[in-house]
Amino acid sequence: MDERENKERGSTLKRARLLWGLLFGSKRFFVVSIAASFLVAACDMLLPQIIRATIDSIIGDKELEAPAILTSLIDRVGGLDALAQKIWLIAALIIAIGALQALFRYLTITNNTRGGEILLKSMRDRLFSHIQRLPYSWHMKNQTGDIIQRCTSDVDVIKNFVSEQLTSVFRITILIVFSLFCMFAMDLRLALIAALSVPVIVGCSAYFYSNMRKSFLACDENEGVLSTIAQENLTGVRVVRAFGREIFEKERFERQNKIYTDAWLKLCRLLTAFWSSGDLLSGLQVGLVFIFGTVFCVRGTLTEGELLAFISYSYILMWPVRRLGRMIAEMSKAGVSIDRIAYILDSEQEADKPGALCPDMRADIEFSQVTFAYEEGKEVFSEVSFKIPKGTVFGILGGTGSGKSTLVHLLCRLYDLPPENGKITIGGVDIADIKASWLRKNIGIVLQEPFLFSRTLGENVKIAASYCTDQQLEEAAVTACLDSTVRGFSQGWDTLVGERGVTLSGGQKQRAAIARMLMQNSPIMILDDSLSAVDTETDEKIRNALKKHFGDATVILISHRITTLMMADNIIVLDRGRIVESGNHSRLIEKNGIYKKIYDLQMKMEEAETNV
Ligand SMILES: Nc1ncnc2c1ncn2[C@@H]1O[C@H](COP(=O)(O)OP(=O)(O)OP(=O)(O)O)[C@@H](O)[C@H]1O
Numbered sequence: 374m375d376e377r378e379n380k381e382r383g384s385t386l387k388r389a390r391l392l393w394g395l396l397f398g399s400k401r402f403f404v405v406s407i408a409a410s411f412l413v414a415a416c417d418m419l420l421p422q423i424i425r426a427t428i429d430s431i432i433g434d435k436e437l438e439a440p441a442i443l444t445s446l447i448d449r450v451g452g453l454d455a456l457a458q459k460i461w462l463i464a465a466l467i468i469a470i471g472a473l474q475a476l477f478r479y480l481t482i483t484n485n486t487r488g489g490e491i492l493l494k495s496m497r498d499r500l501f502s503h504i505q506r507l508p509y510s511w512h513m514k515n516q517t518g519d520i521i522q523r524c525t526s527d528v529d530v531i532k533n534f535v536s537e538q539l540t541s542v543f544r545i546t547i548l549i550v551f552s553l554f555c556m557f558a559m560d561l562r563l564a565l566i567a568a569l570s571v572p573v574i575v576g577c578s579a580y581f582y583s584n585m586r587k588s589f590l591a592c593d594e595n596e597g598v599l600s601t602i603a604q605e606n607l608t609g610v611r612v613v614r615a616f617g618r619e620i621f622e623k624e625r626f627e628r629q630n631k632i633y634t635d636a637w638l639k640l641c642r643l644l645t646a647f648w649s650s651g652d653l654l655s656g657l658q659v660g661l662v663f664i665f666g667t668v669f670c671v672r673g674t675l676t677e678g679e680l681l682a683f684i685s686y687s688y689i690l691m692w693p694v695r696r697l698g699r700m701i702a703e704m705s706k707a708g709v710s711i712d713r714i715a716y717i718l719d720s721e722q723e724a725d726k727p728g729a730l731c732p733d734m735r736a737d738i739e740f741s742q743v744t745f746a747y748e749e750g751k752e753v754f755s756e757v758s759f760k761i762p763k764g765t766v767f768g769i770l771g772g773t774g775s776g777k778s779t780l781v782h783l784l785c786r787l788y789d790l791p792p793e794n795g796k797i798t799i800g801g802v803d804i805a806d807i808k809a810s811w812l813r814k815n816i817g818i819v820l821q822e823p824f825l826f827s828r829t830l831g832e833n834v835k836i837a838a839s840y841c842t843d844q845q846l847e848e849a850a851v852t853a854c855l856d857s858t859v860r861g862f863s864q865g866w867d868t869l870v871g872e873r874g875v876t877l878s879g880g881q882k883q884r885a886a887i888a889r890m891l892m893q894n895s896p897i898m899i900l901d902d903s904l905s906a907v908d909t910e911t912d913e914k915i916r917n918a919l920k921k922h923f924g925d926a927t928v929i930l931i932s933h934r935i936t937t938l939m940m941a942d943n944i945i946v947l948d949r950g951r952i953v954e955s956g957n958h959s960r961l962i963e964k965n966g967i968y969k970k971i972y973d974l975q976m977k978m979e980e981a982e983t984n985v
């Protein structure tokens with residue numbers, strides 16, 4: 374965790390830069406909100422001064438210390454004595470200021486809320502669009518639950534920080550500066566007592582800040598793990614039920630839930646200590662001002678109005694100073710969330726080389742000396758070379774984990790082949806120099822584990838074709854033997870397939886994926902063990918239909934079933950990362966090697982099955 378923490382921890386400048394970028398579109402609302410909150414603070418400052426002047430100079434007889442504009446205004450209504458007779462005018466003034474303050478507060482809140490929601494939306498959009506363009510290998514390395522948590526909880530933390538804390542900075546600053554200024558202007562001794570608490574509370578906050586960051590990070594990390602467990606259990610519910618793993622999974626969840634709760638409790642203890650100490654210090658400050666102020670008042674060195682104004686300012690000062698502490702605490706939380714989001718946004722997106730090409734894909738495919746490892750030192754295959762002439766059907770046979778899927782993933786550039794690890798070319802052009810979008814548009818693939826979106830069957834099949842006619846859809850369905858399935862559904866193509874296609878059988882899902890690939894009409898087609906879940910009869914039917922459909926396309930067939938590969942022009946047999954045999958079906962049978970052995974075994978099994 375420490376290594377990841379260090380990797381993810383950014384500098385304050387980097388965080389500020391990222392935050393500034395994220396504020397695009399919402400800045401103006403926050404600016405209006407800040408300006409309005411400035412005015413709210415100005416009203417806060419004004420009220421104690423009006424009360425002081427009323428008590429000391431209107432009700433009392435102390436000479437009024439006020440700007441010339443105010444004294445001339447008072448003279449117009451007949452001077453201080455007349456004002457004393459019309460004390461309701463002061464009350465009306467206080468109400469008017471209160472009303473103005475309410476208006477400014479309204480502007481502060483509405484603009485803040487609006488800015489916050491815009492910020493939230495733009496952060497989600499930016500993250501989603503960035504994640505969409507991150508390499509497949511990145512997705513394989515990162516857990517879905519954790520990514521989702523970064524895009525939800527962390528985004529919320531940042532939004533709350535900006536809309537609730539950051540915009541308050543200005544109000545807090547103006548309140549602290551103005552309250553202290555007014556206090557110092559009235560009485561130096563009492564102002565010093567009031568000001569004493571400011572550095573203590575801020576220092577106290579800074580101390581807690583350093584401790585809280587780690588706790589916030591621990592909470593976030595643990596929430597990510599908990600989300601991943603929940604998400605895995607929801608997506609893997611069939612496995613959990615089928616293997617009776619409910620109790621194990623429940624205990625696993627509860628264990629993690631406890632770790633997460635404990636992390637929060639630890640953080641809450643820290644926060645409680647932080648808030649309580651802040652309360653104590655603020656209470657002490659107001660108490661001291663009250664005691665000393667009363668003493669000064671009794672001795673006649675402070676007027677009653679000034680005492681009242683001092684107490685008001687002390688209360689006013691208490692809020693921003695406490696808020697400053699809270700802001701520092703929130704800053705630590707937001708810092709963690711910004712770093713967690715930066716981890717996603719800083720991850721390098723898939724990018725084409727400058728001047729990437731869009732060559733003709735109806736060409737020979739060649740793997741030359743290709744070596745690949747997912748993890749260092751664990752080579753899946755080494756120095757594999759073969760050629761697939763254009764327009765031919767190429768079969769790959771091999772045991773589980775022999776690297777068949779990896780070969781085609783490399784061809785689609787789902788994983789990048791390091792330059793020193795050989796070359797994959799199409800028509801002599803290195804696939805690393807081909808535009809990724811062009812490459813994938815021209816390679817139709819039926820993945821080993823087909824994924825269907827929770828949309829209608831028709832939408833799923835049409836996903837790869839920007840435009841298609843009903844006839845094309847029907848043709849693809851007939852070729853993939855999906856037509857009878859569609860007819861069997863009361864809503865036909867409009868049948869919803871449920872999340873990840875759960876309402877379809879494994880074979881139906883595979884056939885839908887084949888139809889989807891056919892709709893793409895690509896010059897290169899890959900079927901990665903795509904007929905494993907259909908019975909041998911349907912397999913044969915699909916194969917025969919596909920043969921007619923392939924036309925001049927180059928086809929790569931991966932299968933464990935030799936009958937599926939028999940029609941291929943050339944077949945390679947992979948074993949522990951090496952090509953051990955190659956040739957067409959009859960040549961491989963003649964060789965009497967692994968291929969022949971597997972063939973005999975499968976034939977015997979088929980015979981046994983038909984005899985049952
Ligand atoms: N994302 C990954 N990260 C790390 N290792 C992986 C990853 N995907 C596959 N592997 C490993 O690479 C090896 C080859 O996997 P691959 O999926 O290519 O095998 P395969 O021949 O397609 O097997 P199968 O017939 O079971 O589909 C296996 O040992 C597998 O454990």
Ligand SMILES: [Mg+2]
Nearest residue numbers: 777778779821
């Ligand atoms: Mg595979």
